[in-house]
Amino acid sequence: MGRCSALPFGITLFSSSVKHFGYIAGRRRLALNPYNSLPKPPVPKLEHTLSRYLEYADVVAGNNRGAFEKTKIAAKKFLADQQHLQEKLEKIAKHDENWVSF
Numbered sequence: 300m301g302r303c304s305a306l307p308f309g310i311t312l313f314s315s316s317v318k319h320f321g322y323i324a325g326r327r328r329l330a331l332n333p334y335n336s337l338p339k340p341p342v343p344k345l346e347h348t349l350s351r352y353l354e355y356a357d358v359v360a361g362n363n364r365g366a367f368e369k370t371k372i373a374a375k376k377f378l379a380d381q382q383h384l385q386e387k388l389e390k391i392a393k394h395d396e397n398w399v400s401f
Contacts, residue, residue, distance in 0.1 A: 340399055342392045345385040349374045 353374055360367035 339392065340397060342385075342388050345378060345382065349378055 353371060356370045357367055360370070
């Protein structure tokens with residue numbers, strides 16, 4: 300059996316399974332990784348992400364309109380205050396193969 304690596308939440312990986320996912324000897328990708336030919340995932344706009352979030356929050360809130368209105372206000376505040384996070388994701392996406400798993 301290969302060497303064991305401990306991860307958060309009590310997950311344990313053996314080196315053989317780590318190799319399967321394209322990570323070996325501290326390198327990010329194996330040269331023969333079949334996923335290298337896939338296109339980079341796009342970074343969705345923050346506005347789009349928040350609108351989708353609010354769609355789901357509306358369903359979850361149900362008849363509790365007060366809670367949903369508070370959520371809408373918080374989402375608008377987040378959009379105004381956290382635009383720099385979107386810019387960081389876009390910068391990461393330019394230089395990394397997959398910003399999602401970064």
